[in-house]
Amino acid sequence: MTQEQKIIRVKVGLLELAKQLGNVSQACKMMGYSRDSFYRFKELYDKGGELALQEISRRKPILKNRTPPDIEQAAVEMAIEQPAWGQVRVSERCRRASVAAARDNQHRHLDPTCLGVEQPFPEIICNSSNLT
Numbered sequence: 001m002t003q004e005q006k007i008i009r010v011k012v013g014l015l016e017l018a019k020q021l022g023n024v025s026q027a028c029k030m031m032g033y034s035r036d037s038f039y040r041f042k043e044l045y046d047k048g049g050e051l052a053l054q055e056i057s058r059r060k061p062i063l064k065n066r067t068p069p070d071i072e073q074a075a076v077e078m079a080i081e082q083p084a085w086g087q088v089r090v091s092e093r094c095r096r097a098s099v100a101a102a103r104d105n106q107h108r109h110l111d112p113t114c115l116g117v118e119q120p121f122p123e124i125i126c127n128s129s130n131l132t
Contacts, residue, residue: 004054011041011053 018027018038028035044052071094078090
């Protein structure tokens with residue numbers, strides 16, 4: 001099941017729970033949604049069914065802030081060659097190789113999930129319960 005299907009399933013679950021309980025406010029409290037969101041979901045569901053509930057991105061990409069594809073490709077190739085290097089080191093090496101890449105943007109290109117690199121310790125999830 002994809003992430004998109006999970007999001008749709010939760011929204012449909014909220015609509016079904018409200019129908020079963022007969023109380024929108026109580027269903028929203030139980031599921032952690034606002035009533036405003038519930039009525040938006042209901043309107044979308046009534047108009048287009050489950051497919052209308054898929055996540056709609058409201059942000060339009062700012063293309064002038066995007067790293068050029070050749071620089072992005074160079075950073076990704078370097079990260080695949082040297083998986084232990086972080087964004088600072090990759091940025092410095094790119095700069096030395098006359099590929100201008102901003103250090104702050106490297107994290108976007110070096111996300112291990114996008115590179116297909118397996119995480120060293122996937123079972124460790126950093127949350128408050130693990131820190132105590």
